[in-house]
Amino acid sequence: MKTTQTSYPRNKIKILLLENISSSAVEELKQSGYAEIKRISGALSEADLIEEIKGVHILGIRSKTHVTKNVIANADKLLAIGAFCIGTNQVDLKAATNKGIAVFNAPYSNTRSVAELVIGLSVILIRKIIDKNAAAHRGVWMKDATGSFELRGKTLGIVGYGNIGSQVSVMAEAMGMNVVYYDVVTKLPHGNAKQIRDLNELLQQSDIVTLHVPSDASTRNMINEETLSAMRPGSIFINYSRGDVVDLDALKKHLDSGAIAGAAIDVFPEEPEKNGDEFSTVLRNLPNVILTPHIGGSTEEAQANIGLDVTSKLINYLELGTSNGSHTVPELNLPPQDSTHRILHIHQNIPGVLGEINSKLSAKNINITGQYLKTNDEIGYVILDIDTELSKEAFEILKEVRGTIKTRMVY
Numbered sequence: 001m002k003t004t005q006t007s008y009p010r011n012k013i014k015i016l017l018l019e020n021i022s023s024s025a026v027e028e029l030k031q032s033g034y035a036e037i038k039r040i041s042g043a044l045s046e047a048d049l050i051e052e053i054k055g056v057h058i059l060g061i062r063s064k065t066h067v068t069k070n071v072i073a074n075a076d077k078l079l080a081i082g083a084f085c086i087g088t089n090q091v092d093l094k095a096a097t098n099k100g101i102a103v104f105n106a107p108y109s110n111t112r113s114v115a116e117l118v119i120g121l122s123v124i125l126i127r128k129i130i131d132k133n134a135a136a137h138r139g140v141w142m143k144d145a146t147g148s149f150e151l152r153g154k155t156l157g158i159v160g161y162g163n164i165g166s167q168v169s170v171m172a173e174a175m176g177m178n179v180v181y182y183d184v185v186t187k188l189p190h191g192n193a194k195q196i197r198d199l200n201e202l203l204q205q206s207d208i209v210t211l212h213v214p215s216d217a218s219t220r221n222m223i224n225e226e227t228l229s230a231m232r233p234g235s236i237f238i239n240y241s242r243g244d245v246v247d248l249d250a251l252k253k254h255l256d257s258g259a260i261a262g263a264a265i266d267v268f269p270e271e272p273e274k275n276g277d278e279f280s281t282v283l284r285n286l287p288n289v290i291l292t293p294h295i296g297g298s299t300e301e302a303q304a305n306i307g308l309d310v311t312s313k314l315i316n317y318l319e320l321g322t323s324n325g326s327h328t329v330p331e332l333n334l335p336p337q338d339s340t341h342r343i344l345h346i347h348q349n350i351p352g353v354l355g356e357i358n359s360k361l362s363a364k365n366i367n368i369t370g371q372y373l374k375t376n377d378e379i380g381y382v383i384l385d386i387d388t389e390l391s392k393e394a395f396e397i398l399k400e401v402r403g404t405i406k407t408r409m410v411y
Contacts, residue, residue, distance in 0.1 A: 007341075007408075007409035007410060007411055008409075010032065010033035010034050010035070011033065011034070011035045011036060012036065013034055013036060013057045013058065013318065014036045014038075014055055014056045014057050014058070014077070015029060015034060015036060015037045015038070015056070015057065015058040015059075015060070016038050016040070016052060016053070016056045016058070016059050016060065017037060017038070017039045017040070017060040018039075018040050018042070018043060018044060018059075018060065018061050018062070018065050019040075019041070019042060019043050019061060019062035019063075019064055019065060019084075020041050020042075020062075021039070021060050021061075021062065021084045021307060022084070022303040022304050022306065022307030023307070024303075024304040024305075024307035024308050024311075025060065025082075025084065025307035025308070025310065025311045026039070026307075028307070028308060028311040028312070028315070029311060029315070032315050032319075034315075038052075040052070042064075042273070042274045043061075043062075043064035043065040043273055043274060044065055046066065046068050046070060046071060049065065049067070049071050050070060050071055050074045053071060053074055053075045053078065054074065054075075054076060055076065055077055056075065056077060056078060057077050057078065057079050057080075058078075058079060058080055058081075058082065058314055058318070059075075059078060059080075059081045059082070060081075060082040060084055060310070060314075061081065061082070061083055061084065061090065061091075062083070062084050062085045063083075063085045063087065063090055063294070064090070064271075064273055064274070065090060066090050066091075067081060067090065067091040067092060067096070068092055068095075069092045069094075069095040071092075072092060072095040072096055072099055072101065073095070073099075075099070075101070078099075078101050079101065079102065079317070079318065079406075079408070080101060080102040080103070080104065080314055080317055080318070081096065081101060081102070081103045081104070082104050082105075082310040082311070082313070082314050083103065083104065083105040083106075083310070084105075084106060084303075084306050084307060084310050085105060085106065085110075085297070085306065086105065086106065086107055086110060086297065087105065087214070087215070087242075088103055088105050088327050089215055089242075091103055091327075093327055093328055094378075096328045097328040097329075097376070097378045097379055098378055098379070098405075099405065099406075100328075100329065100346035100379060100405040100406040101328060101329075102317050102323055102326040102328055102329040103326060103327045103328045103329075104310055104313040104314060104317070104325050104326055104327075105310065105325075105327070106305070106306040106309040106310050107163065108163050108309075109297075109302060109305035109306040109309045110296075110297025110298075110299070110302035110303075110305070110306060111163045111164050111167050112167065112301075112302070113296070113297045113298070113299040113301065113302040114164050114168075114212075114240055114296040114297050115164055115167040115168045115171055116171070117240065117296055118168050118210050118238055118240060118296075119168065119171050119172065119175065121238055121264040121290060122151060122156070122172075122208050122210075122236065122238070123151060124264075124290065125208075125236045125238075125261075125262040125263075125264060125288075125290070126148070126149050126150075126151060126154070126207075126208070126236060126262075127148045127149070128147055128148050128262075130262070130287065130288065130290065131287065131288075132144075134287070147261075150176075151172070151175045151176065151177050152175065152176035152177065153176060153177070153178070154177055154178070154207040154208065155177065155178045155179075155180060155205055155206050155207050155208075156168075156169075156172045156177045156178070156179050156180070156206065156207070156208050156209075156210065157180050157181070157182070157196075157202045157203065157205060157206025157208065157209045157210070158179065158180070158181040158182070158193075158210055158212060159181070159182050159183075159199065159202070159209065159210070159211045159212065159213060159222075160181075160182075160183060160211060160212035160213035160214075160241065161181040161182075161183040161187040161189075161193075161195070161212075162183075162212060164212045165181060165183075165210075165212035166187070166190050168210060168212065169181065169189070169190050169191065169193045170190050170191060173190075173191045173192060173193070178192075179191070179192070179193035179194070180193065180194050180195075180196050180202055180205055180206065181193055181194070181195055181196065181202070182195070182196050182197075182198075182199050182202045183195065184218070199222075199227065199230075200227065200230040203227060203230040203231045203232070204230055204231070204232060205232070206231070206232060206235060207232065207235055207236065208235065208236040208237075208238065209231065209235060209236070209237050209238065210238040210239075210240070211223065211238065211239045211240070211241045211245060211246070212240070212241050213241050213242065213245055214241075214242065215241075215242035215243075215244055215245060219242070219244075219245045220244050220245065221244070221245065221246070221247050222245050222246075223237075223239070223245060223246040223247065223250075223251070224246075224247040224250055225247065225250040225253075228247075228250050228251060228253075228254045228259075228260065229254075229259075231254075231259070231260060233259055234258075234259075234260075234261045235260060235261065236260070236261055236262045236263065236264075237251065237260050237262075237263040237264075238263065238264045238265075239263075239264075239265050239266065239267060240264070240266045240267065240296040241267065242267055243267035243268040243269045243270075243271065244269050246265075248265075248268070248269070248281060248282050248283060249282055251263065251265075251283070252282045252283055252286070255283075255286055255288060255289060256286075261288060262288040262289065262290075263283070263288070263289045263290070264289070264290040264291075264292070265281075265283060265289065265290070265291055265292075266291075266292045266293075266294055266295065266296045267294055267296075268281055268294075271293075271294060272293075279293065313325050313326075318410075319410065319411070320333075320334075320336060320342070320410065321334065321342060321344045321383045321408075321410050322334075323381065328379075329346065329379070329381050330374035330375055330376050330379070330380070330381045331374065332372050332374050332381055332383050333372075334370055334371075334372045334383040334385070336385075337369055337370050337385045339387075339388060340369050340370065340385040340386060340387065340388060340391075341385070341386050341387075341388050341391030341409065341410075341411060342383065342384070342385050342386075342409070342410040342411055343383075343384045343386060343391065343394060343395055343398060343407065343408070343409055343410070344381070344382070344383055344384075344406070344407065344408045344409075344410055345357065345381070345382040345384065345398050345401070345404065345406075345407050346379055346380070346381050346382075346404075346405045346406040346407075347379065347380050347382075347401065347402075347403040347404050347405055348378070348379060348380070348403035348405060349375045349376065349377065349378055349379050349380050350402070350403045352402075353380055353382075353401060353402065353403055354373050354380075354382065356401055356402060357382065357384075357398065357401055360397050360400075360401065361386075361394055361397060364390070364393060364394075364397065365390075366386060366387070366390045366393065366394045366397075367386070367387050367390070368384055368385070368386060369385045369386070369387065370383070370384070370385035371383070371384050371385070379405060384398075391409065395407065395409050
């Protein structure tokens with residue numbers, strides 16, 4: 001639902017989009033009346049972003065731009081950050097939370113793109129297409145079935161059975177594979193997939209292992225010398241999740257020895273900032289390894305979907321205060337009401353704030369026609385619908401409430 005006009009005119013909302021964010025996002029913003037849009041093709045350093053962020057209300061990034069504590073401290077008008085990608089690791093979420101800045105992402109929009117590529121890579125690696133392709137380019141005819149296999153009947157081990165892992169599961173079964181998966185929580189299987197509670201047991205059973213886990217303290221270097229040693233001899237390893245979950249030196253050792261027959265790696269502990277920069281990894285020039293530049297979800301369809309998904313969340317937050325999908329501001333969604341003005345109040349999570357809000361408004365005979373509150377460990381978020389005649393007075397009162405971080409009149 002679109003409101004007639006936000007309290008702050010849309011054409012004065014400053015939006016900064018970095019890293020070639022899809023034109024679908026730009027078109028959606030323009031169609032909604034947001035015209036003050038600046039686009040920069042690449043990522044920015046911390047120093048450059050600190051300069052660019054001044055006066056900006058909405059920041060859009062992808063995976064390369066790091067929104068640090070220093071950047072957020074210098075963001076004088078920032079309301080929300082849109083991460084046009086799956087993860088939010090590149091944003092200091094604690095700093096954003098403490099400043100009342102909503103952070104949205106698109107955790108599901110490129111699921112299909114990654115899943116399709118994992119299946120394609122599995123075919124290429126198990127058929128030894130890399131060797132045959134290289135030989136053909138050298139002018140050598142290498143028609144040989146030795147060491148080439150079908151996917152049908154093989155076992156795929158999926159580490160991390162979330163949105164991407166579960167879709168890989170469905171596609172792998174359609175190819176005739178047996179699917180087992182490991183996850184730290186109990187997950188309902190798709191099709192005939194089976195959950196295995198022990199990671200090493202999954203590695204021992206699998207002909208192909210594919211990772212689909214987040215980056216956190218529990219997953220860092222989870223694939224290491226010990227876990228690689230547990231893999232079935234001659235198996236294939238695929239990582240299209242996060243760069244810091246695999247010990248690449250240990251992986252190289254097992255590839256060099258032939259214990260692991262092949263690998264496909266898309267993400268790395270350190271990645272170049274922009275196209276054309278030098279890329280270095282210990283896996284370069286290994287004949288049985290496919291290296292790709294973090295493009296697991298990089299299809300035109302995925303980028304368009306991500307653009308629409310994140311932009312929709314940003315617009316709903318700007319115009320209604322809806323924070324569903326935010327990683328920082330608690331999730332709230334209060335339906336709009338006729339003949340009211342809406343005020344948003346973000347405050348430190350300390351006792352008595354809601355009581356103070358209500359008592360101060362009541363003392364001025366200001367009627368609240370709708371009110372939602374939700375908190376997380378650091379902050380509380382209140383949406384209030386107020387009678388239109390008294391909304392300006394209410395807005396001024398709310399700015400003086402103890403622990404206030406941000407107050408905004410939405411409409």
